[in-house]
Amino acid sequence: MAISPPDAFANPAVPRDLCTDCGISRTDDPKRCGRACQFIAPDYPAMEAQVHGRARDPARPDELHFGPFRRMVRASLVPPSPGAQWTGITTRIAERLLEIGAVDAVLTMAPDPNDKWRPVPVLVTKAEGMAAVRGMRMGYAPLLALLEPALAAGHKRLAVIGIPCQVHALRRLEAELGFDRLYVVGTPCSDNTTTERFHDFLALLADDPDTITYLEFRADYRVELRFDDGRVKTIPFLQLPISKLPGDFFPLTCRTCVDYTNVLADITVGYMGGQGEQWLIVRNDRGAELLGLLDDEVKLSEPGSKGKRAGAVKGFLANVERAAGGLPLRAMPDWVRPIVGWLMPKIGPRGLEFARTRVEMKACETVMHLRREEPRRMKHMVPAHIWDLVAPYGVASAASEAPRSEAP
Numbered sequence: 001m002a003i004s005p006p007d008a009f010a011n012p013a014v015p016r017d018l019c020t021d022c023g024i025s026r027t028d029d030p031k032r033c034g035r036a037c038q039f040i041a042p043d044y045p046a047m048e049a050q051v052h053g054r055a056r057d058p059a060r061p062d063e064l065h066f067g068p069f070r071r072m073v074r075a076s077l078v079p080p081s082p083g084a085q086w087t088g089i090t091t092r093i094a095e096r097l098l099e100i101g102a103v104d105a106v107l108t109m110a111p112d113p114n115d116k117w118r119p120v121p122v123l124v125t126k127a128e129g130m131a132a133v134r135g136m137r138m139g140y141a142p143l144l145a146l147l148e149p150a151l152a153a154g155h156k157r158l159a160v161i162g163i164p165c166q167v168h169a170l171r172r173l174e175a176e177l178g179f180d181r182l183y184v185v186g187t188p189c190s191d192n193t194t195t196e197r198f199h200d201f202l203a204l205l206a207d208d209p210d211t212i213t214y215l216e217f218r219a220d221y222r223v224e225l226r227f228d229d230g231r232v233k234t235i236p237f238l239q240l241p242i243s244k245l246p247g248d249f250f251p252l253t254c255r256t257c258v259d260y261t262n263v264l265a266d267i268t269v270g271y272m273g274g275q276g277e278q279w280l281i282v283r284n285d286r287g288a289e290l291l292g293l294l295d296d297e298v299k300l301s302e303p304g305s306k307g308k309r310a311g312a313v314k315g316f317l318a319n320v321e322r323a324a325g326g327l328p329l330r331a332m333p334d335w336v337r338p339i340v341g342w343l344m345p346k347i348g349p350r351g352l353e354f355a356r357t358r359v360e361m362k363a364c365e366t367v368m369h370l371r372r373e374e375p376r377r378m379k380h381m382v383p384a385h386i387w388d389l390v391a392p393y394g395v396a397s398a399a400s401e402a403p404r405s406e407a408p
Contacts, residue, residue, distance in 0.1 A: 013142065018253045018374075020192065022166045023121070023142030024173070036169040039253055044263070044383045051171055051264050052284045056385060062352065064385055065359045067263030071282040072352075073300045074274050083134045085216060086278050089298065090161060090185055090269045091130050096293040097159050097183060098127040104155040107146055107162075108133050116213075117202075118195040121146050123155065136215065139195030144169055147177060156180040163189035164259035171264045183286060186265025188272065189257070191250045201249075204241040206233070219275055219354055247323075252373055256366045258386050260359050266290060272355035273303045279355070307349040309357035310392070317364045317393055363389040371401070379403060 014025035018039035025033050034040060045055035048068055056063040063069065081088025094106045105123045110133045112118035119137035123146055124130055143166045150158060157180050160170060167186050174182060193201075202209035205225060214226035223240060225233040262268045267287035273279035282288050291298070349357040363386045370378055378401035387397050397403075 011145070018256075018377075020165045020251075020253050021140045021142050022169045023144030023146070024169050026142050026145040027148055032173060033169075036172040038165045038168040038257070038259065039377075039381060041380050042168065042383070044258075044385070047168070047171055047264055051266075056263075058385070058388065062356070064388060065356050066261045066281055067283070069281045069283050070288060071280075072273065072303055073280050073282070074277045074303050075280050075301075076277045076299045077294070077297060078299050081131075081134065083131070085134065085136045085214075086271060088134065089278050089280070089294070090187065091134050092297065093185055093267075093269075093290050093293060094124070094159055094161060095127045095130045097290075098124070098130070100293070103157045103159045103181070103183065105150055105153075106130065106159045107143065107150060108160070109137055109141055109143065111135070111137055115195065117198055123150055123153075125155075137195075138193065138198040140192065147173075151177065151179075157182075159183040159185065161185045161187070162262075162265075163187055163192070164257065164262045164264075165189075165253070167262055167264050168259065183290060184265045184267075185290065186262030186268045188261050188268060188270035189254075191254045193249055193251070193254070197249055201245065204244055205235065216271075219271055219273075219350065221348060252369060255369045256374075256381065258363065258366050258381070258383060260362050261355075272358055273305075273352045275304055275351045275354075277301075279303060304351035305353045306351055307353050309349045309353055309360065312349060312357050313360045313364065314393060316361045317368070317395070320365050320368045360389050360393075364393060364395060367395055375401075 011026040011030075013019070013021045014030045014033070016025065016033065019025070019037075024030065024036050048055040052068040054068060056068050058064045062072070066072070075089060077084075077087035077089050077092055081091060084091060094108065097103045098106060105125045107121065107123055109119035110122040112120045117137055118139050119141040121141050121143045122133065124133065143160075143162055147170075156178065160167070160182070162170065162184070164186065167184055170184065199209065202212055202215070205223075206212060206227075208227070211228045212225055213228050214224070216224050217237075218224055221237045222234045223237065225235070227233070261270070261281060263283075265287070266284055267290050268281040268283065270279050280291065282291055348354075366382060366386060367390055370381060378397070382397070382401065382403065384403050
């Protein structure tokens with residue numbers, strides 16, 4: 001059973017700068033945004049220590065990029081769940097929690113009845129209800145607005161499936177909300193937009209966008225589309241019509257998010273380091289417990305890593321600098337694009353190196369866009385580890401931009 005309480009969204013979102021409408025501003029105490037929001041004054045080392053028992057350790061390989069973790073694996077559910085975005089690991093973890101009675105409800109997103117791409121927050125109270133929430137949706141949805149209705153209904157043992165900005169706010173408020181038990185399954189996120197804008201994007205990808213049933217950015221540098229008649233279409237990243245999108249297609253929040261890998265989740269379930277499979281980052285004991293629920297239903301292996309990221313990140317940074325300055329992006333000749341698109345899956349960054357590439361790109365993007373559009377926020381929003389990630393590319397903080405704890 002999946003329910004969205006009818007009065008859950010009676011409160012409108014409070015207008016704020018750099019807001020993704022995680023739902024907290026719609027609760028009975030919207031002022032909590034001031035201490036909960038990822039885009040106001042985050043303290044990542046303190047929050048990582050609160051959730052995982054320690055902050056990231058730069059001496060441990062990959063923690064600088066991906067945050068604290070116990071284990072990283074490639075994984076596939078066997079057999080894959082029908083209708084899943086990948087193989088269905090996120091959904092199956094939630095199903096198992098409900099099956100064994102570990103939680104009273106799962107807070108997650110379902111498709112809007114009138115638009116399959118629009119996310120709507122729901123509380124799922126029966127394992128069989130999770131089948132209706134499989135798959136990807138695009139757009140903002142006030143997931144955390146359902147926290148108070150969930151607790152009022154007696155659901156004090158809760159699992160939450162969310163993206164980074166939602167998970168950050170949840171963790172900041174976790175202690176005062178009074179859960180008996182909380183499991184957090186995080187999915188990576190970098191660039192969100194409104195559902196309406198996403199429909200515009202789909203219209204650029206196909207002549208019959210209303211028949212698209214599936215879209216995924218794959219680790220082989222291609223976007224996969226599936227259609228309701230069974231057709232499958234793949235488009236190399238380099239041939240996507242990005243230049244036709246408006247400059248504000250991705251809002252400043254998403255262009256300045258420093259938490260691509262959802263570092264405050266118990267377990268992150270994504271694809272970037274999976275090389276065609278899913279990529280799991282088990283961050284703490286509770287994350288290990290969640291993976292353990294799948295037992296022999298999941299096939300695990302060590303993640304691979306190939307290629308070099310430096311060239312790709314340098315090229316991305318150059319384009320972001322030009323775009324942030326209002327200059328046109330350097331265009332690749334059309335005849336070159338198929339050649340480079342063919343080469344990238346073979347010689348470009350793959351596996352964990354692909355994931356490191358994307359995290360460093362996001363770090364560069366954060367600094368460039370904030371520096372141009374919201375410079376006064378730099379010292380509050382850009383944590384020290386981001387400066388460490390961009391340093392190899394000649395990007396350094398000015399005295400006025402240094403994190404508060406490090407400012408002279």
